[in-house]
Amino acid sequence: MNTNFLHLTIELTVGFMALILVTKILGKTQITQLTPFYFISALILGELLGNAIYDKEIGLKYVLYALTLWATLIFAIELLTQKFKGTRSLLEGKPSIVIRDGYIDFQELKKNRLDINQLQILLRKKDVFSVREVAYAILESDGSVSVMKKSMYDSTTKQDINAAPKPVFLPTTVISDGEILYDNLAEAGYSEDWLRSELNNLGIVNVKQVFYAEWLEGDSLFINSYR
Template sequence: MEFGVILIKLTTGFVGLWAMTRLLGKKEISALTPFDFISAVILGDLVGNTIYEEKHSVMKLVFTLAVWTVLSVLFEKITSHIKKLRKPLEGAPEILIHDGRIDLVKLQKNNLDFDQLRMMLRAKDTFSISEVAYAIYETNGSLSILKKSPFETVTRQDMDLPAQEIKLPQCIIETGTLQRKTLESIGKDEDWLLRELQERGWPDIQSVAYAEINEEGEIDIVPGVIPKKQAR
């Protein structure tokens, strides 16, 4: 009976974890936020304790998985659909290097020192901080960098081209929703954006999954399928 109960619990735990993974979607390990990682560790501990403790029944295991799944899915839905809560709940990327200048305040805020910063840059095949125009510390603890134009993989110096000012691409449409702050920051209005989209064969803003303003000030559009309930 003891082995039979353990078998039932293991099977229940396996099916429950599989279902939870399918509900939450696929994520690479490197894309997990610290909260995601800690959540997975705690869930594994909860399931393990429930499986091997005789006093805990199969129903307690099912209840544990159900509650954790509901909380996890609810958290994912809130952060996905209510953008105002995304930053306080998940955190936001921090620009550690802006236009070639290191932001010491944000470096200290994220408990980083120069040794750690250089280590993360080396992981990006960058061995000198002076080569970096922008460095963004992502919410999952990784570092994204944009090099200065003379240090690009195929450098402008190699092609005998003048140095070019580096600017970060800015999101202007996300899941069919206009990012008005971005539009205002580049000094354009919605009519201009609609004209640009229609010239490229897109009827309106709601039909665009993602679009950004590139370094040259032009619109780059990434096609995609937008769920009807999200398109506004």
């Protein structure tokens, strides 16, 4: 076998085994809780290993040294965050309540660089297709959203309530970031005049006051003003 191939095979094998060992030592945190800190650490660790393997001037001992040093630093950070609670928010991030008592917290979304479309995507991944169903939504430090539904929207089976099935409709976003979404409004079968009339009935004279609004067939217009 060519010397270069043999050298690469040995380094890849040792590097692979070393990564498994590092993962075992550090636990499952880097896999299950991909916070910004752990995301960066994973990228750097992969870069260190890749450069060490493919750089001919770097030997096997440097590969192992790089992995050992990086694992030591991560382990030290783990101990630091366990011992000093004040460092957790800095290094691991902290949850943010983006929907509070049924209302979207615009300031929290802005602080976390999250727009309403991204929030809707995260909610749909939790099988929540309408903001009106949500009592509280918490943006976790790993970027996922935890949802607490309003009591009236808690999951119940038809066997529990012994009721006939009803047609299901998708909610339609008609106002986003203070702007009317005319295409969505037309798709729902309503006009701008109807929407403005509905807003006036709720005491809202300017669309710019509304951060988010959605229409759901068979239900009322859901309004979330800037707060």
